[in-house]
Amino acid sequence: MRTLVLSAAAAALTGGILAVPAPSQAALTTTSFGMFANGFGTRVTGGSLPANSGDLGYQTVGCTRKAGHDVSNNTAGAKVPGLGKIGATETRQRTVKSGKTVKVISDHKIANVVLNNSPLGKVTVEGLSSRSQAWWDGANFKADAKANIAHVIFDPAGPGPKHELKIPGRDKPLIIPGIATIGLGNTTERTKADGAMSYANGIYIKLHGSDSEVIVGRSRADINSKVYSGIFGGFGAAVDASVLGGNVEVGKNPLTNVVCTGTKGKELTKSLAGVPLGDAGNIVDVKGLSSGQRSSQTKSTASGYSFGQVAKVNIGDGAIRIEALRAQANAKYTKGSGTSTSTSGTKFGEIYIGDRKASLEQLRTALSRVDIPGLVKIETNVVTNRSKKLIEVVALRLTLLDATEGTKSHVNIGHARFAVNPDA
Structure with missing residues (x-):
């Protein structure tokens, strides 16, 4: 072959x-x-x-x-x-x-x-x-x-x-x-x-x-076989980046595509030590990347999740450091009750601004205390798409500004999308 x-x-x-x-x-x-x-x-x-x-x-x-x-x-x-x-x-x-x-x-x-x-x-x-x-x-x-x-x-x-x-x-x-x-x-x-x-x-x-x-x-x-209650969709990725307007700068890495018929309850994962981020790499560095999925179904239920996580995030050459960041998207169907979605499992480990440990709320406002050229916005737990059957979440989104062209781009760190469709 x-x-x-x-x-x-x-x-x-x-x-x-x-x-x-x-x-x-x-x-x-x-x-x-x-x-x-x-x-x-x-x-x-x-x-x-x-x-x-x-x-x-x-x-x-x-x-x-x-x-x-x-x-x-x-x-x-x-x-x-x-x-x-x-x-x-x-x-x-x-x-x-x-x-x-x-x-x-x-x-x-x-x-x-x-x-x-x-x-x-x-x-x-x-x-x-x-x-x-x-x-x-x-x-x-x-x-x-x-x-x-x-x-x-x-x-x-x-x-x-x-x-x-x-x-x-x-x-x-x-x-x-x-x-x-x-x-x-x-x-x-x-x-x-x-x-x-x-x-x-x-x-x-x-x-x-x-x-x-x-x-x-x-x-x-x-x-x-054994697709009793519905089919699954989505992906998990540790990092990706795109210019506003949709042009891809860095693809989803490592990318785990959700198995549409389910994984029979097994968690499937991929991992990378790191990935080049192009121009964004001048501002942010990521190490210990992984993504994965898990799903199962019976004659009355279908449920699962996808995730993207990063062990270490370094922004602005140490100005902001985050350990153990994870985005997780979950969806569930129950016969007689319908479908539901959540971002349960999306979390941050330890956060440091400079040498001081910080809270998630302090991370969101960190740019008021540290100056990182080119970084214009920090967002956490960004839900980009949601319905009863589908949810998509980004754990940490950085908006960067190109100094020469004035072009904004997004770097998504921890990105997950998961859906269950009982009608497909």
């Missing part, structure tokens, strides 16, 4: 969306399984290709207990500068129930991929498709993944006619010297006692002479 680590790219990707009617939505039926599906036409990673575009033809069914979802996303195709052309794409995701069988299906089709950026000639890959399925048949979990290609045609720039290239086995990539290496039909299927997953790639393309890779025609399907 080939492992691909890919990110969104190809900024100048241009394509038209087909006006295709959405498939008819069947009546939704609640099951005791958590299901997820997604798929996309193309995804390009870095190298010499332009960056910062989303996945072409992406569609997903987010984690759900409901059978009867049927969603699609079709495109007329696109041009990818530095690569070539992507033909029309069709993506369809479904959750179905028939008798005792509960299934999630992810389909993807793409008409062709044309690599026409090489002086050596043009390569056309025709008729790509992938299908991933994961299901419960009433007795066992099963998974199946398939990827197919109809033809690969090479049209040389010099003398000689265009001709069809032989498609090698699934574990042997097709190497076209000076143009690209094309991996065909990577598939993965996994089953276990409490779930199954599968995914398939139509092809991956490695462009020669660059670090760019393209994955074409991805489908994925997951199913998990």
Whole structure:
């Protein structure tokens, strides 16, 4: 199995969306399984290709207990500068129930991929498709993944006619010297006692002479058991930073994404010794970072939490020091009583302003007693989002001002979001 680590790219990707009617939505039926599906036409990673575009033809069914979802996303195709052309794409995701069988299906089709950026000639890959399925048949979990290609045609720039290239086995990539290496039909299927997953790639393309890779025609399907009362969502992170207006300066680290079907009562954690904070690192330093989650459910309840914590926070080269800071977001559903949320567990250990121990209230007003250039606001226990099903909290938020550009940015230290949804 080939492992691909890919990110969104190809900024100048241009394509038209087909006006295709959405498939008819069947009546939704609640099951005791958590299901997820997604798929996309193309995804390009870095190298010499332009960056910062989303996945072409992406569609997903987010984690759900409901059978009867049927969603699609079709495109007329696109041009990818530095690569070539992507033909029309069709993506369809479904959750179905028939008798005792509960299934999630992810389909993807793409008409062709044309690599026409090489002086050596043009390569056309025709008729790509992938299908991933994961299901419960009433007795066992099963998974199946398939990827197919109809033809690969090479049209040389010099003398000689265009001709069809032989498609090698699934574990042997097709190497076209000076143009690209094309991996065909990577598939993965996994089953276990409490779930199954599968995914398939139509092809991956490695462009020669660059670090760019393209994955074409991805489908994925997951199913998990014992989702009796609802699904979970959210994250935990020790630190993140963003410029006001939403631009990310420092991503969430270490990031723990909440498992949508629950952790069966186990606390899952991640940790880092520290993380660079970019320009904010001139004002604040953090050590001992960790994040995590815990959730469980029965036929009458679903509850859990996520957290982000930091062992040591140093602001203004020792002007303010905080030990053992933690943000925690909690949500609970009880049949007959509904949902509730709280920030219980959000806390600060010892706080020092200069050499003196201080209270949480004194921390909030610390800037009236110490001068830290660039730091304009200190906030604690900031609830950024709240409803009966969801809560998001930041334990310590610092607002910084860039002296040259006058741009304000936020540094969140201890950041947690958790939700439980009994209706999904």
